[in-house]
Amino acid sequence: MDFRDAPEEAAFRERLRAWLAENAGRFPTSSAAGDDYWARQGDWHRALHTAGFFGLSWPRAYGGHALPPVYDVILDEELALAGARPRPSLGYLVQGLGRHGSEELRQRFLPGLVDGTERWCQGFSEPGAGSDLASLTTSATRDGDSYVLNGHKIWTSYSDVADWCLLLARTDPDAPRHKGISAFVVSMGQPGVEQRPLRMMNGVTSEFGQVVLDGARVPADRMVGAPGEGWALAMTVVGHEREPAELGFSARYGKLVRDLTARTEGTSLPAELAWAAVQTEMLRLHLRRRLSERLDGVRHGPEGSLDKLLMTWVEQDVGHAALAVGTTRDAELFSDYLYSRSQSVMGGTSQIQKNIIASRILGLGA
Numbered sequence: 001m002d003f004r005d006a007p008e009e010a011a012f013r014e015r016l017r018a019w020l021a022e023n024a025g026r027f028p029t030s031s032a033a034g035d036d037y038w039a040r041q042g043d044w045h046r047a048l049h050t051a052g053f054f055g056l057s058w059p060r061a062y063g064g065h066a067l068p069p070v071y072d073v074i075l076d077e078e079l080a081l082a083g084a085r086p087r088p089s090l091g092y093l094v095q096g097l098g099r100h101g102s103e104e105l106r107q108r109f110l111p112g113l114v115d116g117t118e119r120w121c122q123g124f125s126e127p128g129a130g131s132d133l134a135s136l137t138t139s140a141t142r143d144g145d146s147y148v149l150n151g152h153k154i155w156t157s158y159s160d161v162a163d164w165c166l167l168l169a170r171t172d173p174d175a176p177r178h179k180g181i182s183a184f185v186v187s188m189g190q191p192g193v194e195q196r197p198l199r200m201m202n203g204v205t206s207e208f209g210q211v212v213l214d215g216a217r218v219p220a221d222r223m224v225g226a227p228g229e230g231w232a233l234a235m236t237v238v239g240h241e242r243e244p245a246e247l248g249f250s251a252r253y254g255k256l257v258r259d260l261t262a263r264t265e266g267t268s269l270p271a272e273l274a275w276a277a278v279q280t281e282m283l284r285l286h287l288r289r290r291l292s293e294r295l296d297g298v299r300h301g302p303e304g305s306l307d308k309l310l311m312t313w314v315e316q317d318v319g320h321a322a323l324a325v326g327t328t329r330d331a332e333l334f335s336d337y338l339y340s341r342s343q344s345v346m347g348g349t350s351q352i353q354k355n356i357i358a359s360r361i362l363g364l365g366a
C-alpha cells in the first residue's frame with residue numbers, strides 16, 4: 001500500500017498544520033500540568049471539533065465528517081508533530097452507543113458526544129469487578145417507567161465533569177452472570193449520584209473518581225440495547241478501547257522519543273532510549289498494517305488485545321526512557337513515566353490481554 005498523501009489528504013494536512021500553529025499552544029500539552037491539563041480537555045475537544053478536525057471518520061448525521069480512517073492517522077501524526085495534546089479518545093463510546101443504541105438514543109446522544117457539548121464517562125468497573133467485569137453487582141431494578149440504581153463504580157475517568165455515564169448494571173440477578181447485565185445512559189447530575197475524586201500517583205485529582213449510586217433513577221428508554229445486552233455492548237466498547245489506532249497514541253510516542261533524543265545530544269544515548277526508539281518504530285509499522293487492513297474492510301475482534309499489549313509495552317518503554325533521561329527531577333518527564341504505569345491496567349490489564357490472545361487467537365486451553 002502507498003502511504004503517501006493523496007492530494008486531498010495533503011490539503012487537509014496543510015490546513016490542520018496551519019490551525020495547530022495558531023491554536024495548539026493555547027492548551028496545556030502535558031499531563032505534568034496536572035489538574036489544569038484535564039480541566040481544559042473539554043475546551044480542547046470543542047476547539048478541534050469547531051475547526052473541523054474531530055470525529056473525522058464518524059457519520060455526518062452525528063457530527064462527524066464520514067472521512068476514511070486515514071484522516072484520523074493524519075490528525076494524530078500532526079498533533080504529535082506540533083507537540084499538541086492528543087485528541088480526546090471517545091471512539092469506544094461512539095461505537096458502543098452507535099452499534100447497540102436505538103436510533104432515538106443515537107440521535108439524542110451522539111451529536112453532543114462528538115462535538116463535546118456533553119461530556120461522558122464510562123461506568124463499568126467496580127471495587128469487586130475489574131478484570132472479572134461480569135461479577136459486577138450494581139443493580140438496576142425496574143420501578144414503573146424507570147430503573148432504580150444502587151451500587152458503586154470506581155476508576156471512572158472524567159466522572160467529575162461528565163454529564164452522562166454509559167453504565168453497566170445487573171437487571172436480572174437470576175440469569176447467568178454475563179446475561180443478566182444491561183447498559184444505560186445515566187444522568188450524572190441527579191440526586192443519588194455522588195462523585196468522589198481519586199488522587200493519581202502523579203498528583204492529579206480531576207482525571208477520575210468513584211461514583212456511588214444510591215437510588216438514582218434512569219428512564220427505562222435510556223437502556224442501550226435490549227435487557228441483558230450489556231455484556232455485548234461492553235465487549236464492543238473494550239474491543240475499541242484496546243485498539244491504539246483508535247486511541248492514536250503511537251505518533252505521540254514517536255515525538256517523545258525524538259524530544260528525548262534531542263535532550264541527550266552530546267552525551268551517550270541511554271540504552272532505554274535506544275530500545276524505546278526501536279519499539280516505537282515497530283508499533284508505527286504495526287499500526288500501518290492495521291490501518292491498511294481496516295481500509296480493506298477487515299473488522300477486528302480479539303486482535304485489539306494484541307494492539308493494546310503492544311501499545312502498553314511501547315508506552316512503558318518510552319516511560320522508562322523518559323525516566324532515564326530526565327530522572328525524577330524533571331517534573332514533566334517524571335509525570336510521563338508515572339502515567340505510563342497505568343497503561344497496563346486501564347482498558348483491561350496486560351495479563352487479561354494475554355489470556356484473550358492465548359484463548360481466542362491462539363486457541364490454547366480450549
Ligand SMILES: Cc1cc2nc3c(=O)[nH]c(=O)nc-3n(C[C@H](O)[C@H](O)[C@H](O)COP(=O)(O)OP(=O)(O)OC[C@H]3O[C@@H](n4cnc5c(N)ncnc54)[C@H](O)[C@@H]3O)c2cc1C
Nearest residue numbers: 122123124125130131155156157342345346347348349351
Ligand atoms: C487510568 C485508568 C483509567 C480507567 N478508567 C476507567 C473508566 O473510565 N471506566 C471504568 O469502568 N474503568 C476504568 N478503569 C478501570 C480498569 O478497567 C480496571 O482497573 C482494570 O480492568 C483492572 O481491574 P482492577 O483494577 O479491579 O484489577 P483486578 O481485576 O483486581 O486485577 C488485579 C491483578 O490481578 C490480575 N488478574 C486478574 N484476573 C486475572 C486472570 N484471570 N488471569 C491473570 N491475571 C489476572 C490483573 O492482571 C492484575 O494484575 C481505569 C483504570 C485506570 C488505571
